[in-house]
Amino acid sequence: MTTAAAASEDYVPQNIMITGGAGFIASHVAILLCKKYPQYKIVVYDNLDYCACLANLQELFDAPNFKFVKGDITSPDLVSYVLKEEKIDTILHFAAQTHVDNSFGNSFAFTQTNIFGTHVLLESAKCCEYIKRFVHVSTDEVYGEGEDFDTDPMSEEHVLEPTNPYAATKAGAEFLVKSYFRSFKMPCLITRGNNVYGPHQFPEKLIPKFTNMLLRDIPLTIHGDGTNTRNFLYVTDVANAFDTIMHKGEPGHVYNIGGKNEIANIDVARALLKLFGKEDREQELITFVPDRKFNDLRYTINSNKLHELGWKELMNWEEGLKTTVDWYKQYSHRYGNIDAALVAHPRMLNTKQDVEAPIAEKLTGKAV
Template sequence: MSSEVTYTPKNILLTGGAGFIASHVAILLCKKYPDYNIVVYDKLDYCSCLENLSELKDLPNFKFIKGDIVTADLVSFVLREEKIDTILHFAAQTHVDNSFGNSFAFTHSNIYGTHVLLESAKACKTVKRFVHVSTDEVYGEGESFETDPMSENHVLEPTNPYAATKAGAEFLVKSYYRSFKLPCLITRGNNVYGPHQFPEKLIPKFTNQLMKGMKLTLHGDGSNTRNFMYVTDVANAFDAIMHKGEPGHVYNIGGRHELANLQVAKDLLKIFGLEQEQDKRITFVSDRKFNDLRYTIDSSKLHALGWKEEMTWEEGLKTTVEWYKKFTNRYGNIDDALVAHPRMLNNTSASINDDVMMGE
């Protein structure tokens, strides 16, 4: 789509908007586009937090609605009453460790929840953009460090229950585009880090472990790599895709900071002034059932829309650590999230959050 042809929304629904990535998208859109009405819809599960949206609470173009995307009547009511023309669908269960032990909750949230949202959008008839947020994990494991980055046409070969449910949701989205002409777009993104991320994920987990004097728990030998993107860069990517992306297309959101998990641990130790204590501060624990070696994706389609990554790894990581030093307490007791293989769904069988882009 030409940069000269842009879509202009009016009333936007962000599902999972009190969680990690979508809260930053909500902040960006509310402040950058005061003429847009932003409706955040979130269940407020364990890894969502209203404080993530606190800077928006007095803005006239912001509204929060507590709700679960599997509740069809409420979803349909909100779409009608708020005259929603644009949906940014971030709500999902995302943590890979959780999916190995609580996979039914992932099917319920990620597949059934997406189906409810699609059917409600189809029936509403006012939705002109439906942006479905998926993950690079649907591609499966990168073959080697010599292979080319995966394009949007690469075959989907998910290797864990989380990624499989995200791939299943994608097929539903594609079917509604083809059969019902619902104007859907799909994004697949690399790992994301930054403020607002619940500490079950790699970088906030290691940061909080260091803050508590705990050892860093690295899965396997720590050689698995991920591309890490700072969250405000990712929010800017969604800004570009929503306005300039073309329905029926998939857009990779990929970064240029590919690092082994062991290197992430070393970089955090350096920020904390503990680089000389690596042997004492890092412990290697059992790996996941299957742990993809790497994900590397081609984001040229997104770059053609005018997006580029701005944040350096060094500055992004430092800024993230400083945020957690100030605000980790907003999540209450996070001890269960800081174990080697957290299982956060024992008491929440159908949780909803937004952090779909990061499976680490």
């Protein structure tokens, strides 16, 4: 993909499909776009897998420019039908299997969704006359491990060296996206983002998982020695980044979405203990468990290209973490029984949320 400066004129969409829009980041993007741009039609397409939750979109249910479609991105006929029926001109492709722990034990599902699903979406978009933007959501994990703390931040031109099955499928999907840009001139953009935290995240990931464990007074399980770091970015900042990239980004380009909060897992645990007023119980409430088969030390990315488009990080770590904890104290019940997600090495791919069916039926008018 090319690396020139962004186009001078902003792109203006009309009908936007957001795949995986009942999930974590994508639900915030759907809410932002639906409310900020009432002239845009927002079509959320989601198969309501275990980590999705229609309640994440509840505030949009009565919005005149919002529509929900229950569907799988690996279904070519349905994808093509929705693109043409809704006259979709813009695709924001978030739908994916994302949890690294799951990928070590259930990796075929990652290939099916992340690679084949992306291929279906690309091929359907290629055959749709309306498509003017295809934003593919990838991850900083495709770059592989930052080997030490002197590693320079990785720019968009860095060689991809994924180290786990999840990251490998995301890298594979990227190559498909790039091939459709080059061969078919499809107007594709790629994003690679840091770890995201905030409301709406299914409690298998570090911060919501530890928050829910502390709500139950369960000891936090730290993989390895806890020194692995991640750069955490608050979800509304990420939603703003996608707003910026969709409007100002240029097809053929890759954009890193990175924050400034590089924090070791053990320090995330300690920050949460402090928020719960349980810091004096650290010896009791932090326990170390066997590490993953391979656990990248750190990811560090250079986001200068995105900053040049006008985006900047607004939420500081302390405020973002407190806001997140307060949200889970009030809304954790929306995910039903999450006990299986709170074990040291969760495997959640065979879990479905039957509680979503009545809401989906109300939105779509069809039994699911």
